[in-house]
Amino acid sequence: MRRDTAVLLLLAVGIAVLPFALPNRYFYDVAILAGINAIVCVGLNLLIGYTGQISLGHAGFFGLGAYASAILTGYGCPAPAAMAAGAVIVGALAALVGRPILRLKGHYLAMATLGMGIIISIVITTEDRVTGGPDGMAVAPFGLLGWSVQGEEAWYWVIGASLVATVALALNLIASPVGRALRAIHGSETAAEVMGVDVARYKRMVFVLSAVLAALAGSLAAHYSGFVSPAKAGFMHSIELVTMVVFGGMASTLGAVVGAVLLTVLPQLLTVLKDYELLMFGALLMGTMILMPRGLLPTLETLWRRARI
Amino acid sequence: MLSQAVQFLFSGLTLGAIYALVALGFTLIFNASHVINFAQGEFVMIGGMTTVFLVGFGLPMPMAIALAVAAATGIGMALEKLAVEPARQASITTLIIITIGASIFLRGLAQLVWDKKLHALPPFTGDAPIGILGATILPQSLWAMGVGVLLLLALRWFFARTLLGQAMLATANNRMAAQLVGINVRRILLLSFALSAALGAAAGILIAPITLTAYDVGTNIGLKGFAAVMLGGLGSSAGAVLGGLLLGIAEAFGAGYVSSAYKDAFAFVIIMLVLLWMPRGLLGGAAAERV
Amino acid sequence: MAPGPDLTALSVRGVSRRFGGLVAVDNASLDVAPGVVQAIIGPNGAGKTTLFNLISGLYRPTQGEVRLLGEDVTGLPPSALARRGLSRTFQNLQIFFNMTAVENVMVGAHLRSDARLWSAIFRPGARARQEREAIRDARRLMEEVGLGAYLDADAAAMPYGALKRLEIARALASRPKLLLLDEPAAGLTPPEARSIGTLMRRIAADGVTIVLVEHNMRLVMGVSDRIVVLDRGRVLADGRADEIRANSDVARVYLGKRMRTARAVVHA
Numbered sequence: 001m002r003r004d005t006a007v008l009l010l011l012a013v014g015i016a017v018l019p020f021a022l023p024n025r026y027f028y029d030v031a032i033l034a035g036i037n038a039i040v041c042v043g044l045n046l047l048i049g050y051t052g053q054i055s056l057g058h059a060g061f062f063g064l065g066a067y068a069s070a071i072l073t074g075y076g077c078p079a080p081a082a083m084a085a086g087a088v089i090v091g092a093l094a095a096l097v098g099r100p101i102l103r104l105k106g107h108y109l110a111m112a113t114l115g116m117g118i119i120i121s122i123v124i125t126t127e128d129r130v131t132g133g134p135d136g137m138a139v140a141p142f143g144l145l146g147w148s149v150q151g152e153e154a155w156y157w158v159i160g161a162s163l164v165a166t167v168a169l170a171l172n173l174i175a176s177p178v179g180r181a182l183r184a185i186h187g188s189e190t191a192a193e194v195m196g197v198d199v200a201r202y203k204r205m206v207f208v209l210s211a212v213l214a215a216l217a218g219s220l221a222a223h224y225s226g227f228v229s230p231a232k233a234g235f236m237h238s239i240e241l242v243t244m245v246v247f248g249g250m251a252s253t254l255g256a257v258v259g260a261v262l263l264t265v266l267p268q269l270l271t272v273l274k275d276y277e278l279l280m281f282g283a284l285l286m287g288t289m290i291l292m293p294r295g296l297l298p299t300l301e302t303l304w305r306r307a308r309i
Numbered sequence: 310m311l312s313q314a315v316q317f318l319f320s321g322l323t324l325g326a327i328y329a330l331v332a333l334g335f336t337l338i339f340n341a342s343h344v345i346n347f348a349q350g351e352f353v354m355i356g357g358m359t360t361v362f363l364v365g366f367g368l369p370m371p372m373a374i375a376l377a378v379a380a381a382t383g384i385g386m387a388l389e390k391l392a393v394e395p396a397r398q399a400s401i402t403t404l405i406i407i408t409i410g411a412s413i414f415l416r417g418l419a420q421l422v423w424d425k426k427l428h429a430l431p432p433f434t435g436d437a438p439i440g441i442l443g444a445t446i447l448p449q450s451l452w453a454m455g456v457g458v459l460l461l462l463a464l465r466w467f468f469a470r471t472l473l474g475q476a477m478l479a480t481a482n483n484r485m486a487a488q489l490v491g492i493n494v495r496r497i498l499l500l501s502f503a504l505s506a507a508l509g510a511a512a513g514i515l516i517a518p519i520t521l522t523a524y525d526v527g528t529n530i531g532l533k534g535f536a537a538v539m540l541g542g543l544g545s546s547a548g549a550v551l552g553g554l555l556l557g558i559a560e561a562f563g564a565g566y567v568s569s570a571y572k573d574a575f576a577f578v579i580i581m582l583v584l585l586w587m588p589r590g591l592l593g594g595a596a597a598e599r600v
Numbered sequence: 601m602a603p604g605p606d607l608t609a610l611s612v613r614g615v616s617r618r619f620g621g622l623v624a625v626d627n628a629s630l631d632v633a634p635g636v637v638q639a640i641i642g643p644n645g646a647g648k649t650t651l652f653n654l655i656s657g658l659y660r661p662t663q664g665e666v667r668l669l670g671e672d673v674t675g676l677p678p679s680a681l682a683r684r685g686l687s688r689t690f691q692n693l694q695i696f697f698n699m700t701a702v703e704n705v706m707v708g709a710h711l712r713s714d715a716r717l718w719s720a721i722f723r724p725g726a727r728a729r730q731e732r733e734a735i736r737d738a739r740r741l742m743e744e745v746g747l748g749a750y751l752d753a754d755a756a757a758m759p760y761g762a763l764k765r766l767e768i769a770r771a772l773a774s775r776p777k778l779l780l781l782d783e784p785a786a787g788l789t790p791p792e793a794r795s796i797g798t799l800m801r802r803i804a805a806d807g808v809t810i811v812l813v814e815h816n817m818r819l820v821m822g823v824s825d826r827i828v829v830l831d832r833g834r835v836l837a838d839g840r841a842d843e844i845r846a847n848s849d850v851a852r853v854y855l856g857k858r859m860r861t862a863r864a865v866v867h868a
């Protein structure tokens with residue numbers, strides 16, 4: 001518990017002092033995008049890192065959340081209500097789809113979640129009368145009763161607070177008997193089930209939880225940028241999210257945050273390389289994962305512990 | 310009516326032949342290494358793009374094709390040596406990310422070496438459609454199906470009749486036992502990447518005159534190939550071919566009769582429905598965990 | 601005369617399980633009275649583990665019925681059986697290698713913990729005391745099964761013999777009424793096996809009914825009240841330990857096994 005408190009404090013202080021180092025709006029923008037990705041990754045890490053169930057389709061949930069906000073506020077629904085509705089819809093969908101597909105294992109689960117995400121993104125791209133199709137659609141600002149979140153600085157605090165709340169939620173969950181049951185499922189589904197863990201129910205629960213977090217982050221992203229496009233729901237975005245989780249270190253909440261931040265910032269840095277961007281990104285990704293197959297944070301922790309002994 | 314169905318069947322079989330080749334590539338690598346190679350689609354891209362550019366330089370088509378397959382094969386082997394071999398102990402998820410890193414890298418490389426434009430490869434033998442049963446078929450489609458079948462037969466012969474093929478099968482069955490009887494498992498691994506890359510490149514060259522090619526065509530075709538493998542059942546070669554053909558045909562008929570906008574969705578709807586009933590694909594065996 | 605349903609801890613009635621063409625368990629029946637140590641013996645492949653899997657809900661029987669403390673539990677999932685007081689260990693260890701030893705044992709106490717999502721996320725303070733208690737219980741259990749040296753170990757760092765005990769501690773953490781032990785002494789040295797025997801007697805003395813699958817006949821004869829002999833899925837003999845020892849069919853089956861074992865040794 002003490003370690004978790006320290007992690008949370010570290011994160012909160014980091015977020016609080018970071019603005020002193022952000023010289024202009026562009027840097028705020030990158031920080032906000034990193035925060036949004038981090039929220040999704042913390043949730044996804046509960047599923048992939050702790051419970052050991054892969055999903056290659058979470059961008060679908062992110063996209064649905066974003067489009068729910070875009071479409072519903074377009075019809076005059078208040079933004080918070082639209083956001084809640086998006087979360088409920090995505091949660092219900094995840095519960096429905098999760099029941100059959102979470103029985104699948106390993107690569108078959110990867111296939112099914114990937115298929116689900118792709119189907120969602122194709123539906124969003126194709127049903128252009130509601131979604132604007134491949135061109136995307138504009139989103140109203142996030143507001144209620146005349147008051148609204150405007151400008152990078154305000155958004156920075158909204159996203160920062162949301163991230164701290166999400167991390168607190170994840171840390172609490174993992175430190176509880178529920179978290180232990182999830183990790184047990186990762187270790188041995190058979191033994192977990194025999195010890196009384198309702199494996200199917202817990203898998204579904206964490207799948208829904210991670211999907212809802214993705215949907216909420218999607219809503220926030222849509223309102224922040226004032227625009228949504230189908231790419232946000234697409235396969236490549238799903239892959240980016242999983243990559244962030246694995247890169248930062250599976251089964252480490254702080255790792256998920258670090259992975260999300262680094263892999264959001266890195267492509268921004270690489271844009272100076274212009275045509276070499278993809279090449280370098282691919283090479284860095286491969287290189288890191290080969291050298292640190294457990295991800296950044298767990299590897300650093302091991303090194304740190306060894307250095308102290 | 311009938312002619313329309315025949316038309317869809319032709320385009321379905323053409324696509325299916327391509328998917329089957331890509332799916333077989335996945336299977337070869339999976340059986341040798343238990344890695345799902347998400348860079349499989351990039352072999353397809355490399356095959357198509359290399360041929361396009363070599364032909365552009367004025368090389369005769371057969372020579373361009375041979376060089377393109379050789380190039381892809383070399384890259385496949387490099388991928389195994391430089392990225393997969395060093396990460397042997399990594400988890401499934403990490404290996405997936407590594408091969409995804411490889412696919413991004415190869416896409417970046419293609420975009421640097423060539424460009425970001427769409428390219429057409431001239432058909433092997435003209436583009437005058439041939440009429441059959443009221444439908445028409447492009448000569449290139451016949452090439453795709455014909456060469457696809459030939460490659461399948463060649464693979465079958467390789468696995469059934471050659472010592473190397475038998476060694477690959479043995480390694481797929483039981484790595485430890487294969488090692489004990491003196492099979493060089495690491496060489497088998499390298500060979501599986503080489504063969505798989507060559508198959509992918511062949512698929513890319515066969516399809517390039519029909520669908521055009523570009524540095525980023527690998528993602529979509531790789532995903533379809535993956536879906537085909539899983540539909541057939543991971544690890545089964547017959548399943549890979551079956552899955553590829555079924556998805557190709559479903560896609561053609563779905564696009565024709567249901568909705569062309571949802572063309573790319575049919576493969577994934579089908580795989581998800583099948584996995585509901587058969588959680589290990591059509592020809593995948595039973596789960597093996599014993600406690 | 602079979603005892604009435606309310607008098608048996610476990611009752612297996614005409615249970616069969618097929619795998620394709622193979623009948624792994626063939627119309628097997630057995631009754632286990634509360635508080636006894638019941639052994640199941642038989643050569644490799646006789647179907648002992650399969651029978652355990654059928655009893656604990658990991659497999660569904662092709663036919664037949666399983667009753668736990670008088671209640672028909674056929675086809676219920678393992679977690680439902682755990683809730684009714686059944687626990688077990690595994691021949692092929694099913695340790696949570698991603699956790700510490702203590703956490704492994706704590707998972708065994710899952711059903712007694714507050715495992716609701718709501719309190720997990722929003723009431724960490726209220727939970728902290730329960731967690732401290734759970735940790736203390738788990739450590740005490742580990743000491744009781746002789747794992748005092750591994751109280752702070754990661755499961756992945758423990759030797760095989762210790763992991764076998766860890767499985768027993770984890771199973772006990774659920775406070776089972778019926779405990780199935782699948783070859784708890786396999787791979788252990790003779791002194792280790794003897795101390796497993798002592799441990800089993802202590803567990804039985806606490807009133808836990810034990811069903812034991814084991815090849816170590818010295819251990820079996822030392823702790824069992826009753827023995828069932830399984831051969832090719834069928835119950836060959838069922839009786840008190842001394843009756844079984846005198847049974848010539850059993851000797852023949854086991855002589856066969858010993859010859860197979862000898863051959864395996866030559867080939868290794």
Ligand SMILES: Nc1ncnc2c1ncn2[C@@H]1O[C@H](COP(=O)(O)OP(=O)(O)OP(=O)(O)O)[C@@H](O)[C@H]1O
Nearest residue numbers: 599619624642643644645646647648649650651691
């Ligand atoms: N899941 C399964 N699928 C197919 N066959 C199985 C399965 N589980 C067990 N079998 C087969 O059923 C038979 C009985 O196996 P089981 O593991 O129950 O034997 P056992 O008595 O526990 O043997 P041992 O003493 O070696 O542990 C064996 O032939 C085994 O191969």
Ligand SMILES: [Mg+2]
Nearest residue numbers: 648649650691
């Ligand atoms: Mg057994």
